Amino acid sequence: MGWLSGRFMCVLMAWVLAAPLAEAANRKQEVDRYISGFxxxxLFNGTVLVANExxxxxxxxxxxxxxxxxxPHAPDTKFRIGSITKSFTATVVLQxxxxxxxxxxxxxxKHLPDYRGDTGGRVTIxxxxxxxxxxxxxTSAPHFKADSVNPYGVAEFxxxxxxxxxxxxxxxxxxxxxxxxxxxxxxxEQLTGQTYAQAVQARIFGPLGMKDSGYDVTATVLPKRASGYAPTPGGYVNAPYLDMGQPYAAGSLYSTVEDLYRWERAFHGDxxxxxxxxxxxxxPGLQRYGFGWVITPMQLHDGKTHVPIIFHSGGINGFSSLLVRVPERKxxxxxLDNTTQGGLQEIAGGVLSILRGIAPRPARIPIGKVLMEALGKGSAAEAIATYRALKKAKEAQYDFGESQLNTVGYHLLRGGRVADAIAVFKLNVEMFPKExxxxxxxxxxxxxxxDKEQAIANYRKSLELDAKxxxxxxxxxxxxxxxxTR
Structure with a gap:
């Protein structure tokens, strides 16, 4: 009886230990299949890292x-991380x-004495x-795009x-x-006597062992650096050049998913x-922004569950990035994506849904992507006809969100196709009359x-719907x- 009881306990313990491993393996496969679908x-071209406690x-x-x-991409592929840089900058400031x-x-x-006193004296850290x-x-200035290729010193800029x-x-x-x-x-730089790149290296990258991270300098031959691409109506093109001295402490760092994992884990201690x-x-402060991080709930794909997250995203010529933390469950x-896809929060929400046993929404093709391809082959009228036909026949297969047409319209506007942009924006108003x-x-x-009269009418309507x-x-x-007076 004792032998049977002991044998039963061994089998039970083996099952108890194996169950979490099997569940983790299943979750890994499910997450992999989900991202592979994108x-x-x-809809996704890059590297992924998912971890829990x-x-x-x-x-x-x-x-x-x-x-x-x-x-091929690998976990040690280096990407420009854009505005995720801000979390590093904020950390050095707090140090x-x-x-x-x-x-x-x-x-x-007080620390930048050459800055204009009438405004700088009222703005705090x-x-x-x-x-x-x-x-x-x-980056909102009219001349930014044309000027973004020019090198500047920090004081000059x-x-x-x-x-x-x-x-x-x-x-x-x-x-x-x-x-x-x-x-x-x-x-x-003023307080440390180092360049920004040196300060981040000495205070964060070095101590945390982030050997594959740094300040991106275009001229440097950097092993395993991903190339950045931008979508156009005719397909992908190499992303426009950007002098990396301009994003600077707001967006000029590069990293890998492995190094960013080291960065994330460091926040679980002091x-x-x-x-x-x-x-x-x-x-969280105004609009849920803290210091270099956004602190907010994320709605999962069942439409009911909300998870408190801390995150930052990044977007810079040719690259999109997202780091989402759920501290309570580690x-x-x-x-990290090198084709400027966007939509990374949808993927992250699906992954967090899977980790909680919630079925994620399947990957849906952005209708904006379809319209961009159609605009590369035909007129705006034909692209709009494609939109209407797909919405009627295959709506479930495509993402028809408000941002889709907006993105296409601005692409046309920046390209000088103003009349076509108006047509696309009018369609968006038709589809989302309360936005x-x-x-x-x-x-x-x-x-x-x-067309000043029509511009005024639409701006007034926008204010009716959103007084802010x-x-x-x-x-x-x-x-x-x-x-x-103008």
């Missing part, structure tokens, strides 16, 4: 790091706070960290592009702002900064076309001014 439909669940590359040579070199309520002129400074972002008149009183509103983080980079400063960093989803953003975009296209639409307010002020 890759097969041309037990450790790594999936680490894999999908597609090519270089489309010309068909070099300087911990060292007593600055205070969060210091005005920026906190305002820069949480995008409430009111300083206009240089601050004076030229990050010293504009305040758009609002600091601390009163939120406006995502690359100037804020550029200025934080300049401040880091090695990066004291606990009280980490708490400040991860406390889950992380890291997605303020659709009318705002149509107003912008009419303004570009010189500051872009519409600003455009109406400009459009409704008497000609003599």
């Amino acid at each position: 890759h097969q439909k041309g 037990q450790g790594l669940l999936l680490k894999k590359g999908y597609g090519s790091a270089n489309l010309e040579w068909k070099v 300087l706070v911990a060292e007593g070199r600055l205070q969060l309520d210091d005005p920026i002129t 906190t305002h820069l960290l949480n995008h409430t400074s009111g300083i206009p972002s240089y 601050v004076k030229k592009s990050c010293s504009g008149d305040l758009a609002f009183e600091p601390g009163t509103k939120y406006a995502y702002n690359n100037c804020g983080y550029y200025l934080l980079g300049a401040l880091i 090695t990066l900064m004291p606990a009280e400063l980490k708490q400040k960093m991860l406390t 889950e992380v989803v890291i997605l 303020a953003n659709c009318y705002d975009s149509l107003g912008e296209a009419y303004a570009a076309h010189g 639409n500051e872009h519409a307010v600003k455009m109406l002020e400009a459009l409704e001014q008497p000609a003599a």
Whole structure:
């Protein structure tokens, strides 16, 4: 009896130990199949890392790091991570706070004495960290695209592009702002006596063993660096050149999914900064933005479950990135893409759904992608006809979200096809008559076309639907001014 009982206990223990391993293997396969579905439909091309409190669940590359040579992606492929850079910049700033070199309520002129005093004396370090400074972002300036290929020194760029008149009183509103983080980079250099790249290397990359991360310099021969691509109506093209001195502390770092996993794991302890400063960093401010991170709930694919997450995304010529953390379960989803796909939050939401036993939405082809291809072969009228036909016959297979037509319309607008952009934006208004953003975009296209009356009408409609639409307010002020005062 004792022998039978002992044997039963051994079998039971073996089953208890094997069950979690089998479940993890099944989850890994399910996540892999799910992401493969996006890759097969041309919606993801990059590397993925998924982990939980037990450790790594999936680490894999999908597609090519270089489309010309068909070099496959691998977990150590290096990507530009765009605005995920901001989480590193914010961390260095908070380390300087911990060292007593600055205070969060210091005005920026205390540490950047050459900055204009009338505005810099009212903008604090906190305002820069949480995008409430009111300083206009240089990436929104009309000349940015043409100027983005030019090299600048830090002081020169601050004076030229990050010293504009305040758009609002600091601390009163939120406006995502690359100037804020550029200025934080300049401040880091001023206080450490190092370049921004050296400071991040010495304070974060080196101590955490992030050997495959750094400040991206185009001229450097960097092993295993992915090439960046942009979609066009005719297919992918090499992404436009960007001088990496311009994104700087707001977006110029490169990394891998493996290194970003090391970065994420460091936040589960207090090695990066004291606990009280980490708490400040991860406390949501206006629009749920903390210091270098967004703190918000994510709705999973059952439409009912909400998971508290901490995340940051990134987008820079040819690259999209996303790092999503669920601290309470030590889950992380890291997605790096080199074809400017976007839609990474949909993938991350599906992965987190799978980890909770929730069936994810299958990969749906963005209708914007279909229209871009149609525009490469025919007219805007033919593309719109394709949209209507697919929505009627195969709606479940495509993503017909409001942003799809908006993206296509702006692609046409930037390409000088203003009349076609108007047609696409009008279709979006027809499909989403209660979305303020659709009318705002149509107003912008009419303004570009010189149709002031229609531009005003659409901006007014946008404001009716969203009284907080500051872009519409600003455009109406400009459009409704008497000609003599403009």
